[in-house]
Amino acid sequence: MDCRAALPAHSQYIRIQIPPSCLAEFWSSLITSFYFEHFIFTTISNQRKMVKLCGIGAGYVGGPTMAVIALKCPSIEVAVVDISQSRISAWNSDKLPIYEPGLENVVKQCRGKNLIFSTDVERHVQEADIIFVSVNTPTKARGLGAGKAADLTYWESAARMIADVCTSDKIVVEKSTVPVRTAEAIEQILAHKSKGIKYQILSNPEFLSEGTAVQDLLEPDRVLIGGNEGPEGQEAIKKLKDIYAHWVSEDKIITTNIWSAELSKLADNAFLAQRISSINAMSALCEATGAQVSQVSLALSKNPKIGPRFLNASVGFGGSCFQKDILNLVYICECNGLVEVANYWKQVIKVNDYQKSRFVQRVVSSMFNTVSGKKIAVLGFAFKKDTSDTRKTPAIDVCKGLLGDDACLSIYDPRVSADQIKKDLSMNNVQWDHPIHLQPLSSSSSNGLEHVDIAEDVYEATKDAHGICILTEWDEFKGIDFQRVFDDMQKPAFVFDGRNILDVGKLREIGFIVYSIGSPVEQWLNNTVNSAVPF
Numbered sequence: 140m141d142c143r144a145a146l147p148a149h150s151q152y153i154r155i156q157i158p159p160s161c162l163a164e165f166w167s168s169l170i171t172s173f174y175f176e177h178f179i180f181t182t183i184s185n186q187r188k189m190v191k192l193c194g195i196g197a198g199y200v201g202g203p204t205m206a207v208i209a210l211k212c213p214s215i216e217v218a219v220v221d222i223s224q225s226r227i228s229a230w231n232s233d234k235l236p237i238y239e240p241g242l243e244n245v246v247k248q249c250r251g252k253n254l255i256f257s258t259d260v261e262r263h264v265q266e267a268d269i270i271f272v273s274v275n276t277p278t279k280a281r282g283l284g285a286g287k288a289a290d291l292t293y294w295e296s297a298a299r300m301i302a303d304v305c306t307s308d309k310i311v312v313e314k315s316t317v318p319v320r321t322a323e324a325i326e327q328i329l330a331h332k333s334k335g336i337k338y339q340i341l342s343n344p345e346f347l348s349e350g351t352a353v354q355d356l357l358e359p360d361r362v363l364i365g366g367n368e369g370p371e372g373q374e375a376i377k378k379l380k381d382i383y384a385h386w387v388s389e390d391k392i393i394t395t396n397i398w399s400a401e402l403s404k405l406a407d408n409a410f411l412a413q414r415i416s417s418i419n420a421m422s423a424l425c426e427a428t429g430a431q432v433s434q435v436s437l438a439l440s441k442n443p444k445i446g447p448r449f450l451n452a453s454v455g456f457g458g459s460c461f462q463k464d465i466l467n468l469v470y471i472c473e474c475n476g477l478v479e480v481a482n483y484w485k486q487v488i489k490v491n492d493y494q495k496s497r498f499v500q501r502v503v504s505s506m507f508n509t510v511s512g513k514k515i516a517v518l519g520f521a522f523k524k525d526t527s528d529t530r531k532t533p534a535i536d537v538c539k540g541l542l543g544d545d546a547c548l549s550i551y552d553p554r555v556s557a558d559q560i561k562k563d564l565s566m567n568n569v570q571w572d573h574p575i576h577l578q579p580l581s582s583s584s585s586n587g588l589e590h591v592d593i594a595e596d597v598y599e600a601t602k603d604a605h606g607i608c609i610l611t612e613w614d615e616f617k618g619i620d621f622q623r624v625f626d627d628m629q630k631p632a633f634v635f636d637g638r639n640i641l642d643v644g645k646l647r648e649i650g651f652i653v654y655s656i657g658s659p660v661e662q663w664l665n666n667t668v669n670s671a672v673p674f
């Protein structure tokens with residue numbers, strides 16, 4: 140093949156003759172190579188001066204966000220960079236590092252055109268006009284504010300690197316969720332080594348949800364941009380606004396001052412989590428009084444002042460952000476002397492912990508106050524359906540609680556790998572949200588793991604089991620042949636539905652003893668202990 144034919148006349152190239160039989164191999168090796176990356180961008184840039192964006196952090200936020208920008212803005216060059224070689228390799232492969240419906244399609248449309256994934260962090264940061272930072276901001280594990288404050292190590296190291304390598308003016312966009320006034324600290328780091336370079340910091344928090352990330356990015360309910368109120372800040376806001384304006388209507392782009400944007404993100408997650416804790420608190424009261432939480436939710440949802448979303452009672456909320464962001468909010472309140480406000484938000488997390496421990500307690504007490512040596516099938520491990528993410532999933536706490544009572548677990552999740560489940564169950568709580576390359580390669584402790592089996596499907600997981608716990612609301616669980624499952628289980632056979640997705644009436648007809656969150660409790664289950672103990 141003569142590569143020259145496909146290129147503009149002024150491009151720099153080498154003429155290469157490749158036999159047709161080697162073409163596939165040629166392109167795949169080129170795609171992963173630096174030279175190809177350089178070649179693609181040089182070729183595009185030679186044609187006209189394009190805006191260049193660099194996204195630092197190729198995770199759940201950085202990957203999909205930058206990919207959608209590339210899709211919607213073909214005239215903009217987008218480089219996504221990360222210090223994790225394995226993540227970048229996966230982004231460049233057919234098996235992306237994260238599972239999100241629709242993501243593969245978006246990436247395939249732009250990768251190698253105006254979207255690249257690279258570990259050459261410094262080069263792409265230096266070349267970019269606008270730098271988006273989507274690195275981890277986990278809860279601090281040690282030192283001042285441990286267990287509450289945000290750990291800004293990754294953000295700070297990204298900021299220091301930006302300050303070291305940049306040779307021209309930049310707009311730096313906070314995509315990560317950060318404590319209010321982080322921009323001030325970042326500005327100080329950048330100013331310290333500015334070498335005359337001007338930086339404008341913008342806060343542009345991300346509101347996507349996992350499992351619907353692509354849809355959320357393609358049709359956001361809002362885009363929030365906070366910046367400095369002076370003319371340079373306003374100009375930077377306009378530049379970022381112009382990018383979103385490629386596909387988001389103007390009325391959905393909100394601009395604020397920088398502190399409001401930073402705080403709005405924490406407030407947003409706190410309000411959502413608070414709704415879940417509120418309905419979960421009601422679920423406990425429903426069980427005690429014979430009310431039905433789904434009916435209470437329905438009644439509430441019809442009040443336009445309340446609305447229908449985030450009213451599903453569950454075994455507890457999980458995910459990488461709700462808990463960490465509320466803890467962060469609590470810490471900020473405490474630092475500002477607002478003890479009552481801090482305590483108010485703390486309660487959201489306390490109720491969530493209570494809900495998880497209440498569930499474990501219900502399982503153990505229903506099964507004659509012990510699950511020692513009993514096989515319990517755990518269906519679902521991800522923190523919600525349609526994602527492979529297990530960060531802070533309630534399944535971890537529930538499984539650990541059951542293992543603490545010597546249960547034998549058989550876990551099945553359609554998307555989460557066996558390695559990930561075992562890693563999660565052996566990892567101590569503070570390690571989970573650090574970048575993958577900094578986590579221990581093997582389990583830090585094998586405590587209880589000898590009692591954990593990972594099953595290939597629902598029927599293997601439930602065979603000979605005494606009880607089933609539904610911990611993720613995967614659609615596939617609604618189609619289970621429960622008669623077959625019942626026939627293969629020990630009797631009495633229990634189902635504990637932590638997501639309220641099953642038809643309780645049908646299960647009871649088959650012969651199961653069923654507990655579903657916030658529903659009137661069968662006499663059998665009600666005779667058991669009611670008080671929950673914390674983990």
Ligand SMILES: NC(=O)C1=CN([C@@H]2O[C@H](COP(=O)(O)OP(=O)(O)OC[C@H]3O[C@@H](n4cnc5c(N)ncnc54)[C@H](O)[C@@H]3O)[C@@H](O)[C@H]2O)C=CC1
Nearest residue numbers: 196198199200221222273274275276293297315316345574
């Ligand atoms: N996961 C989610 O659904 C949402 C997350 N957020 C926020 O976005 C931020 C990122 O979250 P995720 O994408 O979930 O995290 P993640 O762990 O999936 O990705 C972060 C990536 O940043 C990389 N990284 C860390 N330090 C780096 C550095 N100095 N240079 C280059 N790469 C670096 C890590 O290797 C990792 O791949 C957090 O602040 C989170 O609170 C906001 C909205 C939604």
Ligand SMILES: O=C(O)[C@H]1O[C@H](OP(=O)(O)OP(=O)(O)OC[C@H]2O[C@@H](n3ccc(=O)[nH]c3=O)[C@H](O)[C@@H]2O)[C@H](O)[C@@H](O)[C@@H]1O
Nearest residue numbers: 345346347348349449450451453455456457458460522523
């Ligand atoms: O900052 C973030 O990380 C994101 O956090 C959440 O998104 P996400 O964690 O992906 O998922 P959600 O759909 O909010 O669910 C969070 C948890 O709450 C649980 N949940 C949700 C809704 C509900 O009614 N009941 C309930 O128990 C889910 O099962 C899940 O465990 C927010 O919804 C996003 O707006 C935000 O951008």
